[in-house]
Amino acid sequence: MYNQPMLKDDSLKGKTIVVTGGGTGLGRAMGTYFLKLGANLVITSRKLEVLQKTADEMAAETGAKVLAVQCDVRDYEQVENMLQKSIEKFGKVDGLLNNAAGNFISPTERLSANAFSSIIDIVLKGTVNCTLAFGKHWISQKQAANVLNIVTTYAFTGSAYVVPSACAKGGVLALTRSLAVEWGKYGIRTNAIAPGPFPTKGAWDRLLPGDLAEKFDFKNRVPLKRVGDNQELANLAAFLISDFSSYINGEVITIDGGEWLQGAGQMNGLEAIPTEMWDMLEQMTRSAKGS
Numbered sequence: 001m002y003n004q005p006m007l008k009d010d011s012l013k014g015k016t017i018v019v020t021g022g023g024t025g026l027g028r029a030m031g032t033y034f035l036k037l038g039a040n041l042v043i044t045s046r047k048l049e050v051l052q053k054t055a056d057e058m059a060a061e062t063g064a065k066v067l068a069v070q071c072d073v074r075d076y077e078q079v080e081n082m083l084q085k086s087i088e089k090f091g092k093v094d095g096l097l098n099n100a101a102g103n104f105i106s107p108t109e110r111l112s113a114n115a116f117s118s119i120i121d122i123v124l125k126g127t128v129n130c131t132l133a134f135g136k137h138w139i140s141q142k143q144a145a146n147v148l149n150i151v152t153t154y155a156f157t158g159s160a161y162v163v164p165s166a167c168a169k170g171g172v173l174a175l176t177r178s179l180a181v182e183w184g185k186y187g188i189r190t191n192a193i194a195p196g197p198f199p200t201k202g203a204w205d206r207l208l209p210g211d212l213a214e215k216f217d218f219k220n221r222v223p224l225k226r227v228g229d230n231q232e233l234a235n236l237a238a239f240l241i242s243d244f245s246s247y248i249n250g251e252v253i254t255i256d257g258g259e260w261l262q263g264a265g266q267m268n269g270l271e272a273i274p275t276e277m278w279d280m281l282e283q284m285t286r287s288a289k290g291s
């Protein structure tokens, strides 16, 4: 594993970036790296106490400025208010990282209509609310800007047992590709990252409760035989939110050690065949030539 910080110092200097769900997990990790690269950072979510603690710790670690703003992304007025507070503090906003999400595992037929909606509302509607409010602002100000959405690999494959999340993330992917074209003329780039397994408390408590974490060990699903390191994701996010990726627009970049492809290839299950068996199998397949 190579988890050194990637970009040169001050790569994000002068940029203000808003990270939704920035108080915990991957949002926190990406935000911390943006700060180290010289950005001004706004972190936002529902729990102000969590945000404030994270903001204080981030500022202590990096010496940079962090603003914590309470905002439920499901509520458009709160999103507009969060944008205003960010502008009041830093003068302008250059980047939006739509990272906030909700998820849990369940057979779909066990879900209430409200359970389904609760995930769609956070992930799809929340991303739409933030993107719309920020986009309107940037277009009216004639300001070039950057939207980065965190999806998942099952945004394009679908997945059983997380169907509301799969529907919502699929919608976010459609939003990414649509706006990349429509808002490109305003200098607004829109991209997405599809992470594979990066252990966080938020995701693991809801996707792998109890001993599922051992029984369903994600690293066994990954060709590289390990889960992701937060800095690997932070490097990619910083690149995509920076001007170094200025000609990348409408792209979704997968960072999963090859996980989803391993599940997709029809014969990939042959990985389970022990090396010593291949001589025998070769003989058998060669002898099938004349049949």
Ligand code: HXC
Residues within 6 Å of the ligand: 101, 102, 103, 104, 105, 106, 110, 111, 112, 113, 114, 115, 116, 118, 119, 152, 165, 196, 197, 198, 202, 203, 206, 207
């Ligand atoms: C069935 C459930 C349920 C469960 C909640 N509900 N949990 N139904 N199984 N395990 C139902 C409730 O009964 C209710 O429906 C409805 O869902 C809303 O629940 P609330 O608790 O009122 O919702 P809310 O307070 O808004 O909380 C949202 C939440 C919660 C998603 C349920 O877990 C949350 O706050 N999550 C935020 C963080 C998070 O999820 N992080 C993980 C992201 S990981 P009724 O009908 O009873 O009213 C991720 C990974 C992707 O996305 C891929 C990884 C490899």
Ligand code: NAP
Residues within 6 Å of the ligand: 020, 021, 022, 023, 024, 025, 026, 027, 044, 045, 046, 047, 048, 050, 071, 072, 073, 074, 098, 099, 100, 101, 102, 122, 126, 150, 151, 152, 153, 194, 195, 196, 197, 198, 199, 200, 201, 202, 203
């Ligand atoms: P996490 O720590 O649980 O992060 C989710 C964040 O979303 C929390 O900070 C939460 O804060 C915030 N949030 C939830 N509902 C919100 C709302 N209504 N308004 C505003 N904020 C809200 O989990 P994570 O693993 O870091 O996930 C981060 C992102 O990565 C998500 O988009 C997830 O789908 C994606 N992802 C993760 C993995 C992985 O392996 N971890 C894999 C693929 C994709 P509050 O509770 O304070 O609101």
